[in-house]
Amino acid sequence: QVQLVESGGGLVQPGGSLRLSCAASGFTFSRYYMYWYRQAPGKEREIVARISNVGGETYYRDSVKGRFTISRDDTESTVTLQMNDLEAEDTAVYYCNVPIGDSGYWGQGTQVTVSS
Secondary structure: OOEEEEEOOEEEOOOOOEEEEEEEEOOOHHHOOEEEEEEOOOOOOEEEEEEOOOOOOEEEOHHHOOOEEEEEEOOOOEEEEEEOOOOHHHOEEEEEEEOOOOOOEEOOOEEEEEOO
16 A cells, blocks of 8 residues: 655754655655645645656745755655755645545655744
């Protein structure tokens, strides 16, 4: 069965950095785009970044461009999100997603809190 397990969240001061990882299993990882989403309290879940399956083409929401970097390792079936220059507005639960089936599969999420 498809499993996605996120890690790497935590509490960081504004301007700090975190590196999130998502370990995937149960599907042929190299065949799929991979996504990072986030959901802040009281807000809808939103896409943060995406990486393609071939060529590693990336997409970022405007508010994180230049600060976040998504990457993947098909040999390890992992996708990472390097987050630099974090802002209070980045506080959210971050989720890994793979678009398989009607609604895709989600990890359990990892909390990122940016606060002084």
